[in-house]
Amino acid sequence: MRGICIDLGTSNTAIAALGRGAALSEPSVVTIDIENSIITDAGTPSKEACGKTPENIATVKPLRGGVIADYSATEGMVKLLMKKAFKRAVFTGIDAIVTVPSNATQMERLAATEVVKNLGVNSVYVVEGAMAAAIGAGMNVATPTGSMVVDIGGGTTDAAIIALGNIATGISIKKGGEDMDAAIAAYVKRNYNVLVGDNTAERIKNDLGCAIERPEIARGKYIGRDMLSGLPKSFEINSEEVREAIEEVLADITEAVILALEKAPSELLSDVMESGIALTGGCASIYGIADLIAKKTSFKAAVIQNPIRCALRGEEKVLSDKRYRRLWNAS
Numbered sequence: 001m002r003g004i005c006i007d008l009g010t011s012n013t014a015i016a017a018l019g020r021g022a023a024l025s026e027p028s029v030v031t032i033d034i035e036n037s038i039i040t041d042a043g044t045p046s047k048e049a050c051g052k053t054p055e056n057i058a059t060v061k062p063l064r065g066g067v068i069a070d071y072s073a074t075e076g077m078v079k080l081l082m083k084k085a086f087k088r089a090v091f092t093g094i095d096a097i098v099t100v101p102s103n104a105t106q107m108e109r110l111a112a113t114e115v116v117k118n119l120g121v122n123s124v125y126v127v128e129g130a131m132a133a134a135i136g137a138g139m140n141v142a143t144p145t146g147s148m149v150v151d152i153g154g155g156t157t158d159a160a161i162i163a164l165g166n167i168a169t170g171i172s173i174k175k176g177g178e179d180m181d182a183a184i185a186a187y188v189k190r191n192y193n194v195l196v197g198d199n200t201a202e203r204i205k206n207d208l209g210c211a212i213e214r215p216e217i218a219r220g221k222y223i224g225r226d227m228l229s230g231l232p233k234s235f236e237i238n239s240e241e242v243r244e245a246i247e248e249v250l251a252d253i254t255e256a257v258i259l260a261l262e263k264a265p266s267e268l269l270s271d272v273m274e275s276g277i278a279l280t281g282g283c284a285s286i287y288g289i290a291d292l293i294a295k296k297t298s299f300k301a302a303v304i305q306n307p308i309r310c311a312l313r314g315e316e317k318v319l320s321d322k323r324y325r326r327l328w329n330a331s
Helices: 044-048 071-086 106-117 129-136 177-192 198-208 239-263 266-275 289-297 307-320
Strands: 003-008 012-017 021-027 030-033 038-042 057-060 095-100 123-128 147-152 157-163 166-173 219-226 232-238 277-280 301-303
Touching (some): 012 071, 012 307, 021 071, 021 307, 030 044, 030 071, 038 071, 071 106, 095 129, 095 307, 106 123, 123 129, 129 157, 129 277, 147 239, 147 266, 157 239, 157 266, 166 239, 177 232, 177 239, 198 219, 198 232, 232 239, 239 289, 277 307, 289 301
Parallel strands (some): 003 095, 147 277, 277 301
Antiparallel strands (some): 012 021, 030 038, 030 057, 157 166, 219 232
């Protein structure tokens, strides 16, 4: 193993070993034994346990808005996920790379660095998620030609125009897939008098979420808790209702893209007009989101193949290519 790549996200954390491809991608959730202050599990089992745990057990999402909100829980999560992926949690003699949002503060970057350093690695490269996604999407970010990427994750959306190995102009907002989940849960509560958990709201988003009207309205049946009786209750919701529920979040995302374009020099704008806007991140897969952004900006927009893995692919390229590594200083 020559290096490890960690895409530390609000909703999911993906890990890869350099030269071996992706090893693991699981939810950024931990299970904590409250009485003994011990992290007992992380990833998929912890997410599945959300809303189902006894009083002495809690499930925690240690990242908020793309950055570390609970340092010890994040450190424990990373170690457990590394053990799942590689059967060990100490990695001496190799380099590592981790992503952060483009607007992360120095303290937030330092926290991400220290979490990875505690795995025993030699050095840590910290790369903006938008930059990693652009590299993973196949953009030649080192040239003077401007390229634009919009990375829509669980907790943040980064809209960045990149040239000469730097983010020339960018906007990062703390809006993403989890905000859509919350909006869907609020819509169901308001219109159906039913309470649904995070996992159900996310499932509705994945099944029915859309940024524009679908050719045919899709429908789905789900179960929540009736607000009046407290008993389980089945309800049906359709894709147009889900579009209405997440409309405000989508408006914030498109506004961020527009602001990034407005801040860009005219020379870079002409480059982006020619090449278009690349959409990456887990929420780039929502039906019609590229069409919505194209309509609002008058620029071409397209979703990159396998958008959720773009940042991880970019991290692998950075670690394996000296030309990219020169753009960042390892800690």
